Amino acid sequence: MKKQLEKALMLITMILLVGSCSADFTDLRSENSLCTECLPPGASPYEGIQNGMYTKGWFDYNFKGMITQGDTYAGNVWANDGEFRPFAEASVLNDNAVLNDNWTGLLSVVNQANSLIQDLNADKDNVSEEAYSQGIGVSKFMRATAYFYLVRIWGPVPIYDENYSGVNAFRNLESDVYKFIELDLEDAAERLTSEPKTGRIGKYSAMGMLAKVKLNLKKYDEAANLCREVINSGKYDLLEEYGNLFNNPNFNNSIESLFSLQWTVNCDQWGTQNTEQAFIVPSGSGITGGGDGWGSYMPTTDLPGLYESGDKRRKPSLMIPGDVYPELLSKKGGYTFDELPSQTALNFRKYIVGSAADGFNVCFMRTEQNTNMLRYADVLLMMAEAKLGANVSTTDSEALSAFNRVRSRAGLGSVNEITQTSLFKERRIEFLLEGQYYFDLQRRNRPDALAEIAAQERGFYGDNARTILNSIKVNPTDDYFSLPLPSKEISVNINITADPVPFNF
Numbered sequence: 001m002k003k004q005l006e007k008a009l010m011l012i013t014m015i016l017l018v019g020s021c022s023a024d025f026t027d028l029r030s031e032n033s034l035c036t037e038c039l040p041p042g043a044s045p046y047e048g049i050q051n052g053m054y055t056k057g058w059f060d061y062n063f064k065g066m067i068t069q070g071d072t073y074a075g076n077v078w079a080n081d082g083e084f085r086p087f088a089e090a091s092v093l094n095d096n097a098v099l100n101d102n103w104t105g106l107l108s109v110v111n112q113a114n115s116l117i118q119d120l121n122a123d124k125d126n127v128s129e130e131a132y133s134q135g136i137g138v139s140k141f142m143r144a145t146a147y148f149y150l151v152r153i154w155g156p157v158p159i160y161d162e163n164y165s166g167v168n169a170f171r172n173l174e175s176d177v178y179k180f181i182e183l184d185l186e187d188a189a190e191r192l193t194s195e196p197k198t199g200r201i202g203k204y205s206a207m208g209m210l211a212k213v214k215l216n217l218k219k220y221d222e223a224a225n226l227c228r229e230v231i232n233s234g235k236y237d238l239l240e241e242y243g244n245l246f247n248n249p250n251f252n253n254s255i256e257s258l259f260s261l262q263w264t265v266n267c268d269q270w271g272t273q274n275t276e277q278a279f280i281v282p283s284g285s286g287i288t289g290g291g292d293g294w295g296s297y298m299p300t301t302d303l304p305g306l307y308e309s310g311d312k313r314r315k316p317s318l319m320i321p322g323d324v325y326p327e328l329l330s331k332k333g334g335y336t337f338d339e340l341p342s343q344t345a346l347n348f349r350k351y352i353v354g355s356a357a358d359g360f361n362v363c364f365m366r367t368e369q370n371t372n373m374l375r376y377a378d379v380l381l382m383m384a385e386a387k388l389g390a391n392v393s394t395t396d397s398e399a400l401s402a403f404n405r406v407r408s409r410a411g412l413g414s415v416n417e418i419t420q421t422s423l424f425k426e427r428r429i430e431f432l433l434e435g436q437y438y439f440d441l442q443r444r445n446r447p448d449a450l451a452e453i454a455a456q457e458r459g460f461y462g463d464n465a466r467t468i469l470n471s472i473k474v475n476p477t478d479d480y481f482s483l484p485l486p487s488k489e490i491s492v493n494i495n496i497t498a499d500p501v502p503f504n505f
Helices: 002-018 046-054 056-072 097-122 129-154 174-191 203-216 220-232 276-280 376-388 397-409 420-430 437-443 446-455 487-492
Strands: 257-261 371-375
Touching: 046 056, 046 097, 046 129, 056 097, 056 129, 056 276, 056 371, 056 437, 097 129, 097 487, 129 174, 129 203, 174 203, 203 220, 203 257, 203 371, 203 376, 203 437, 220 376, 220 397, 257 376, 371 376, 376 397, 376 420, 397 420, 420 437, 437 446
Parallel strands: none
Antiparallel strands: 257 371
């Protein structure tokens, strides 16, 4: 045990020293933590390192990137702030700060995973078979998931495995990146337990993420088989109240969670918390009880029209003028949303926890609300999508059963047919502000996706009465689905601009 601990501490020291300078892969900021007193008797110290892979590893992407890339760029969010607005207007340049941080943050996850794999392999003789398999499985799941985001944002990217330093790297073929992701997730599914600890990934987490990868590759039968295994496992279900998935940390790690980022609040420490509330809370409302809450992310004006009458997801997701939330500012009688704080006369409700006075562990730019990365509702809708495949519509019973379970939770009636349009509309509503809409648009028939983007209203009201709309429309081409390579990466590695090359598997 002592030898394991010494090696684990050496790994952490190495990682922290690495994260100090440039955007070179070998210098990416990559922080883990080892809390030996937090570990149960007999646990491997490497479990402490893995804990950081659910928090600090993903912090940079979650901080501003997830919503900005997945929702703002896709047309769900109007954001007037300087680094966010180019995403809202689909005019992102390679020096955009969020774009550059997304690249660095996601590759930081890769770096963490590779470091842990290296150390486990070097110390294999001193680690139990179970701890070794678990550590490799978690590392490969995290690495694959980070690459899944990277390849969907930039297409060809450099593949860094545990045997490669990453200096002056060339990008690899997009098809090879996907192959690398599939291999990692397949191995993770073999290694991870079907009975994971609370808040940790397991076998079915890997299978669920792999199903999404298969959908991207149009391997519909394989995706359906993976979703079916997750569904038939009986390990997961829909949480009864949709809003509790996002707006109440007491429901973190519910029966619906397959993979969630595990945030904690330390008012004196940065990088372990969820910051989303600070950007979402209506400006000047005082909901957080602190100096944050800027209303930076505002719903686009056409979002309310997506909801069917009686959809229980609307109010926990989207504030419209006159909505009353007694649980917010509860000691003052609740909060009623007024249109004035928002340039679009709307506000998001998702990921707003409230204040310490409302009974939660909250301080400036910090909540402990988990970020949902993969949940059971997604598996159900992926099953429907896999059965629909490239067809215009389907009446397949398995697809309808999965699709209607999601609608039933929302208080909506069952349907007898699923179309491409209805499926992706359901996904847009169900996963609003979860960083998924852009990637869902990618999977659609390309002309339909481009037409949907062109039809969006991304504008804002220019007057206090919220009656004069400054319309913003986007006229996308295929280039819309591939963002520019970050300027910081180009500045330290000119090879990144060369043609992609095959990866040596």
